[in-house]
Amino acid sequence: MNVLPALLVLGLLLATVGPRLLARASWVEREPVLALWAWQCLVVAVLLCCGLSMLLTSTAAWPEIGRLLFLGAPRGVEAAYRLPYARPWAVAGTLLLAYGGVRTAQSLTAEVRSARALRRRRQRELTVRAPELPAGLGREPAARERLVVLESARPQAWSLPGPDARLVVTTGALHRLSDRELAAALAHERGHVRARHHWLMQCAEALNTGFPGARVFGLFRSQVGRLVELAADDSAARRHGRLATAIALVELNPDHSPTCPAPFAEVPRRVDRLLTGEPRLPVAVRLRLTATALVALGAPVVLAFAPGLRALL
Known part of the structure; x- marks a missing residue:
């Protein structure tokens, strides 16, 4: 099979079969960090298939790009990547894939700008409601x-991520939570900040906005929103106990109900998960799942380099 159809078929399989397997997997709630890693590998692999396919079709559409790309390559390598397609088809394929790349870049840029504007607005609101002490007064932050x-x-x-991250708590929470429960709540928010979950959410939101019809990006967005909360719950539970974390979760969401809109509908399930306390997967299983995710991530690259390697042998 020619490398271009192989890349497109691989990308289609990863974008259709992969999300279904991950969304239905029973182990994700036991290993949310590993599940986040698997989702990222899957999405990056799909994007790699599209990007490498665009690069190959551009060499057929415009020979100058091919000569530049294979400049200094051993003899026979360029011929191994020559596509047996008419130039109009190659140009159409390149423009279609390039449109997807531009759409992705635009969505990501818009999402980052929107998130930054929202973060600045919330920082200004916090400054008005809780102004900082002048220099020299009180303890330095x-x-x-x-x-x-x-x-x-x-x-x-809640947390306000960024270069100057802030953890925000209300006096109502201080009155309702014990010291350990408050520490668990802050550890949860600190887990979001330290793991840069806001970056992952921005990327997922940008891909879902740019390609609303792509099921892989829609599932990526919904699953990431759930998994980052589970990962932060585990981070807090490891430091302050599952019971304290579950109580803090209930006390900070007094109006939660299974019929509430997401993400509040997930609160009862998160509490049950914390109280159940299922053990982590065995190390061998975790290593196997990690290796599988790495194989999915590396498959497009290996497939793209295969014709060149065969030409050298």
């Missing part, structure tokens, strides 16, 4: 993380 206490009867705790 941590270099990359600040705890902000807001006056509000509603129990809440």
